[in-house]
Amino acid sequence: MGRKKKTSEKTNLIPGATGDWEVVIGLEVHAQVNSKSKLFSGASTKFGGEPNSHVSLVDAAMPGMLPVINEECVAQAVRTGLGLQAKINLKSVFDRKNYFYADLPQGYQISQFKQPIVGEGEIEIDVDGETKTIGIERLHLEQDAGKSIHDQHPDYSYVDLNRSGVALMEIVSRPDMRSSREAQAYVTKLRMILRYLETCDGDMDKGNMRADVNVSVRKPGDPLSTRCEIKNVNSIRFIGQAIEAEARRQIDVVEDGGEVSQETRLFDPKTGETRSMRSKEEAHDYRYFPDPDLLPLEFTQEYVEELKRGLPELPDEKKKRFIKSFGLSDYDAGVLVAERASANYFEAVLSCLKNSKRDGKLAANWVINELFGRLNKENMGIEESPVSAEQLGGLVNLIGSDEISGKIGKDLFEIVWSEGGDPAEIVEQRGMKQVTDTGAIEKTVEEVMAANPDKVSMVKDKPSMIGWFVGQVMKASGGKANPKAVNEVLKKKLGIS
Amino acid sequence: MKEKATVSDTRDLTRLTLSEARDGLAQKTFSAVELTDAFLSAIETANPALNAYVLATPEVAREQAAQSDKRLASGEAGALEGLPLGIKDLFATKGVRTTASSKILGEFKPAYESTVTSNLWNAGAIMLGKLNNDEFAMGSSNETSAFGPVINPWRRKGSKEKLVPGGSSGGSSAAVAADLCLAATATDTGGSIRQPAALTGTVGLKPTYGRCSRWGIVAFASSLDQAGPITKTVRDACIMLGAMAGYDKRDSTCVDRPVPDYEAALGRSIKGLKVGVPQEYRVEGMSQVAEALWQQGIDWMKDAGAKIKEISLPHTKYALPAYYIVAPAEASSNLARYDGVRYGARVPGNNLIEMYEATRAAGFGQEVKRRILIGTYVLSAGYYDAYYLKAQKVRTLIKRDFDAAWNDVDVILTPTTPNPAFAFGEKTGDPLAMYLEDIFTVTVNMAGLPGISVPAGLSSEGTPLGLQLIGKPFDEETLLNVGQIIEASAGKFAPEDRWWS
Numbered sequence: 001m002g003r004k005k006k007t008s009e010k011t012n013l014i015p016g017a018t019g020d021w022e023v024v025i026g027l028e029v030h031a032q033v034n035s036k037s038k039l040f041s042g043a044s045t046k047f048g049g050e051p052n053s054h055v056s057l058v059d060a061a062m063p064g065m066l067p068v069i070n071e072e073c074v075a076q077a078v079r080t081g082l083g084l085q086a087k088i089n090l091k092s093v094f095d096r097k098n099y100f101y102a103d104l105p106q107g108y109q110i111s112q113f114k115q116p117i118v119g120e121g122e123i124e125i126d127v128d129g130e131t132k133t134i135g136i137e138r139l140h141l142e143q144d145a146g147k148s149i150h151d152q153h154p155d156y157s158y159v160d161l162n163r164s165g166v167a168l169m170e171i172v173s174r175p176d177m178r179s180s181r182e183a184q185a186y187v188t189k190l191r192m193i194l195r196y197l198e199t200c201d202g203d204m205d206k207g208n209m210r211a212d213v214n215v216s217v218r219k220p221g222d223p224l225s226t227r228c229e230i231k232n233v234n235s236i237r238f239i240g241q242a243i244e245a246e247a248r249r250q251i252d253v254v255e256d257g258g259e260v261s262q263e264t265r266l267f268d269p270k271t272g273e274t275r276s277m278r279s280k281e282e283a284h285d286y287r288y289f290p291d292p293d294l295l296p297l298e299f300t301q302e303y304v305e306e307l308k309r310g311l312p313e314l315p316d317e318k319k320k321r322f323i324k325s326f327g328l329s330d331y332d333a334g335v336l337v338a339e340r341a342s343a344n345y346f347e348a349v350l351s352c353l354k355n356s357k358r359d360g361k362l363a364a365n366w367v368i369n370e371l372f373g374r375l376n377k378e379n380m381g382i383e384e385s386p387v388s389a390e391q392l393g394g395l396v397n398l399i400g401s402d403e404i405s406g407k408i409g410k411d412l413f414e415i416v417w418s419e420g421g422d423p424a425e426i427v428e429q430r431g432m433k434q435v436t437d438t439g440a441i442e443k444t445v446e447e448v449m450a451a452n453p454d455k456v457s458m459v460k461d462k463p464s465m466i467g468w469f470v471g472q473v474m475k476a477s478g479g480k481a482n483p484k485a486v487n488e489v490l491k492k493k494l495g496i497s
Numbered sequence: 498m499k500e501k502a503t504v505s506d507t508r509d510l511t512r513l514t515l516s517e518a519r520d521g522l523a524q525k526t527f528s529a530v531e532l533t534d535a536f537l538s539a540i541e542t543a544n545p546a547l548n549a550y551v552l553a554t555p556e557v558a559r560e561q562a563a564q565s566d567k568r569l570a571s572g573e574a575g576a577l578e579g580l581p582l583g584i585k586d587l588f589a590t591k592g593v594r595t596t597a598s599s600k601i602l603g604e605f606k607p608a609y610e611s612t613v614t615s616n617l618w619n620a621g622a623i624m625l626g627k628l629n630n631d632e633f634a635m636g637s638s639n640e641t642s643a644f645g646p647v648i649n650p651w652r653r654k655g656s657k658e659k660l661v662p663g664g665s666s667g668g669s670s671a672a673v674a675a676d677l678c679l680a681a682t683a684t685d686t687g688g689s690i691r692q693p694a695a696l697t698g699t700v701g702l703k704p705t706y707g708r709c710s711r712w713g714i715v716a717f718a719s720s721l722d723q724a725g726p727i728t729k730t731v732r733d734a735c736i737m738l739g740a741m742a743g744y745d746k747r748d749s750t751c752v753d754r755p756v757p758d759y760e761a762a763l764g765r766s767i768k769g770l771k772v773g774v775p776q777e778y779r780v781e782g783m784s785q786v787a788e789a790l791w792q793q794g795i796d797w798m799k800d801a802g803a804k805i806k807e808i809s810l811p812h813t814k815y816a817l818p819a820y821y822i823v824a825p826a827e828a829s830s831n832l833a834r835y836d837g838v839r840y841g842a843r844v845p846g847n848n849l850i851e852m853y854e855a856t857r858a859a860g861f862g863q864e865v866k867r868r869i870l871i872g873t874y875v876l877s878a879g880y881y882d883a884y885y886l887k888a889q890k891v892r893t894l895i896k897r898d899f900d901a902a903w904n905d906v907d908v909i910l911t912p913t914t915p916n917p918a919f920a921f922g923e924k925t926g927d928p929l930a931m932y933l934e935d936i937f938t939v940t941v942n943m944a945g946l947p948g949i950s951v952p953a954g955l956s957s958e959g960t961p962l963g964l965q966l967i968g969k970p971f972d973e974e975t976l977l978n979v980g981q982i983i984e985a986s987a988g989k990f991a992p993e994d995r996w997w998s
Contacts, residue, residue, distance in 0.1 A: 063716075
């Protein structure tokens with residue numbers, strides 16, 4: 001891969017008693033598919049309903065009930081695969097993963113084992129200004145289980161089947177990450193792509209996206225060693241903490257002369273440590289076999305192409321376009337595309353500009369510095385912004401065409417934020433327009449010069465004193481004089497070249 | 498005011514075939530209520546002796562019959578209007594206990610109706626009750642039912658020894674043979690319609706996989722299960738299948754193609770029709786009478802102008818072992834839902850695992866447990882490739898055998914079973930001998946093809962045997978047409994005395 005830049009390995013290594021260690025990380029992300037109904041039943045996927053209120057006969061595994069694939073979930077998986085530049089498999093197979101648990105009504109989870117719907121793909125991540133490509137091994141569709149509730153009764157557990165049968169995409173990465181920050185960048189980027197595609201809302205608080213984290217450690221250059229899987233980590237922060245803690249634990253085990261044993265572990269955010277959940281010996285034998293209730297899932301290349309045509313511009317492409325078209329910095333472009341809503345807002349501002357080529361960068365500055373800054377301060381989301389894209393675009397237009405100065409712009413922003421209204425009208429009504437009329441400026445300049453003969457004589461020896469005159473003229477004009485014009489007139493009158 | 502039907506009247510009505518009863522209702526010779534009452538009273542008398550029904554539903558039946566009479570009077574009659582049927586207990590019936598003849602379902606009453614039975618009620622049929630079967634349809638003698646065995650109405654000449662009615666649809670076959678319903682629904686996973694039909698002198702039709710919806714039928718082995726009718730005549734099978742079959746989007750394996758008028762396929766000439774006789778079906782252990790009847794069948798075909806061709810289905814001998822891997826594998830997974838958590842029987846335990854163990858130990862019978870164990874084993878890590886995967890490959894080869902055969906022949910003629918009905922306990926101690934009962938029928942399920950068993954003659958002891966016809970996918974019409982020729986050539990058979998009534 002030509003574009004793949006190697007991150008400097010040194011910064012990623014973890015020091016141990018016996019020298020530096022390298023951590024190897026692979027992630028299995030479970031992302032809930034955005035769909036109205038479940039993967040194999042018509043029941044609603046809405047979050048937060050009364051327990052067992054979104055449960056069909058199929059979800060409850062009543063005798064004789066059969067699964068029927070929800071085509072919208074298939075389309076969402078294909079869209080996601082396309083967004084991950086991945087191979088779409090025109091034929092895939094649903095398998096049964098068999099195990100007993102109270103919140104798994106069928107006694108098996110319908111998943112995809114040998115033939116997933118999406119094959120190999122990749123994601124680019126940026127860490128410390130360097131770009132790295134993380135391989136995607138596969139994406140498959142599967143059912144979520146229900147929820148066991150253990151704290152409602154001293155002797156019994158309760159089961160809520162609302163989630164039972166909801167569609168999940170399991171996205172499996174290659175073991176390509178070498179630090180907790182890379183892993184966090186990967187999940188952040190994956191989440192961003194899913195949210196752009198609208199195939200998963202990425203809401204980790206609701207458990208709509210969670211990760212199983214595979215961690216192993218080795219001396220740089222050694223082959224891969226035994227890994228542990230940390231199950232169900234449900235925030236990007238915890239993913240980082242879990243990796244750090246687990247890598248440290250494994251290094252300690254090996255340096256104390258022990259061996260890392262393959263097992264499933266859980267991360268406890270309270271202690272910041274991982275603990276064993278079950279060993280390899282206790283691992284389930286899932287007895288996977290093709291689900292005889294379902295035919296192989298097959299679709300045509302045309303179907304894939306049609307979905308491809310409907311895809312939105314993805315963050316990487318959008319970022320490149322912002323940089324190329326408006327000369328934005330990599331950082332600013334990155335901030336704007338981080339959330340689809342932010343990017344959409346910026347694009348809406350662009351569409352209101354009279355000269356977007358000239359003022360695009362100015363608009364970006366206003367969106368990032370003034371608007372985002374203010375929203376952050378008020379703890380508000382972009383959706384709640386009192387300043388619409390049209391209003392901000394109008395404001396940028398006034399600055400871009402020199403009708404107001406940047407300083408007046410800030411006052412105007414304040415007015416629009418708190419009072420609303422059309423920026424151009426406000427400027428007109430309140431006389432905020434800047435004076436570009438050289439005659440008027442000359443008059444003010446002459447007045448200032450006449451009132452300060454001592455300063456006029458000093459400026460001959462010290463040309464930087466022109467700044468003092470600019471300030472006086474601006475003040476006399478009530479801030480409305482065009483600073484550029486003031487500068488020019490002053491230079492001419494004061495005889496500074 | 499009409500007098501209540503007399504005893505002799507009742508007998509007469511229950512002896513009718515489905516098509517005769519249909520004609521009688523159309524001609525207003527009797528009413529649906531009278532017909533239904535006749536069957537209800539026959540069930541009341543005979544069921545203690547035969548145990549064909551695990552639940553009679555007289556209230557439902559009388560209500561449906563009254564509605565049918567209204568529709569018959571107003572000219573809105575459906576294809577099965579007013580015709581009383583028995584329903585295998587594998588079909589979910591709304592608000593009516595459905596158990597698959599297993600203790601584990603307890604007193605389970607579904608909140609839904611299976612597609613096949615919905616189709617029947619929409620056509621105007623009447624439900625007399627739920628019919629006994631081997632537990633979860635696992636068995637060939639109806640001896641594994643939690644409700645006890647079903648008794649075959651047929652006995653050996655001069656003997657009172659009880660014989661099995663075949664299985665797993667033993668309640669269906671016995672009820673039809675004993676005139677306890679006009680026709681019955683059944684299901685066939687490895688022969689569960691055709692084998693009991695052969696052992697009771699009835700007609701059993703297993704349609705092409707995907708012809709009838711499996712929605713609402715308690716699953717045994719999903720890739721093999723298929724619903725079909727057991728009837729008194731081939732014409733009755735046409736009528737039943739026409740109402741049971743049809744596309745259902747709730748079953749992903751159900752095939753969307755029109756349902757033909759099966760009765761219209763009857764009576765066509767079979768002159769020049771190519772009938773295949775597979776050499777591999779001449780197995781060791783086949784009774785002389787079965788072999789003689791097979792030859793008799795070949796002669797009947799020739800007499801009707803058909804051409805007989807010897808064919809080869811080389812992988813036949815692997816079908817039974819492969820079937821006893823695939824079917825238990827699917828069953829072990831399908832039956833995982835019976836865990837005591839949501840419905841059916843629950844035996845409490847100190848924790849979840851103990852509850853599972855206690856519930857499933859008490860809820861499942863021996864044969865079901867055996868198959869869950871076999872199925873779990875063949876799917877286990879390290880054994881999957883050697884067993885399940887290999888069995889699936891065998892299955893593909895069996896399908897190919899048939900595909901090749903269809904280049905040469907239109908229909909295949911075989912015995913249905915190697916032997917006539919056997920006595921109770923004769924094979925229960927030897928599961929392998931019991932599994933051999935399916936030797937001629939499992940290949941059809943493995944290949945997803947339609948098959949029909951038609952009564953063809955009696956053994957020297959006076960018990961019935963059947964001939965099986967195997968057809969191309971969705972060519973039930975040819976099976977039914979040729980089946981009726983066998984039926985006509987063989988003549989009618991009925992148990993000598995009606996000892997159960």
